[in-house]
Amino acid sequence: MLNAPTPLNEPDRLKTLLDLLILDTPPEQRFDRIIEFARDEFDVPTVLLSLVDSERQWFKSRVGLDACETPRSISFCGHAILQREPFVIEDTLEDPRFADNPLVTGPPHIRFYAGAPLELDPGMSVGTLCLISPEPRRFDATDRAILTALRDAVVQELRNRKAGA
């Protein structure tokens, strides 16, 4: 298994996240509606708004998962925040980076993952909007475009929240 790497700009990235004052806050309808929309659009059981903290990923909004956080080291989102575009693993068992990941070999038995990075400022990805399924699936250009548009909606809501709107 390949542990989630640490971005070169990690101190600045974490500051961007902490400046949001959002970690460990209650659910908010403005985010939940996007998560639920994504679940219905993609027909996946689990959708998360994941924020990647120093040692954990914490879920501001979630459907299909009981846990409110998991270790960053084994997270898929820790990989996704290093990308500019959606990070997609169509079948984890076919990918040596993830085939023996505890989230694959044990609950929630991830077989499919697609995470779009939440880039608030250039290079400052604080987390992801991600889709998870226990079944492998194809993810085409239309899927990527829809996920990206929903990601953009999440980023806008994060900015609105920070601005007090």
Next chain:
Amino acid sequence: MPGSAPAKRLLLVEPHSLFRSTLANVARQLARVDVQETSSLDAARVALETQRFDGLMLNIGDDLAGLDTLQLLRDGSTINPKNLPTALLAEGVDQTSIDRIREMSPKRLLLMPFKVRTALEVISELMEPGPMEAGATFLRA
């Protein structure tokens, strides 16, 4: 891009903001359609009276008020062709409403719930050149 045809123009009238913005953004990116979006029937009427479009996607609403806007178009009361290719979005319709909808010759009727992907496919059909089909095709995604 030199020599390329101008993007087709679509008027998207849809009150649900997340669905509307997602569909508009993806249509612009993938279908290369110039989408003008609004949540308001009043704004839609003004747009149809002042701007030319190649297609219309219109949520007719629970009270079917959107059909009045479509009637203006079909009556020739706007600057757009009476037979502008149109897709209608609806929560649900009874038989009386279906009869009224058929009279207005939409190219498609999408009954909710449906996916953004389905609406994108319908937009692509609306933007295709060629004569408008007679009658309505009913889709439930």
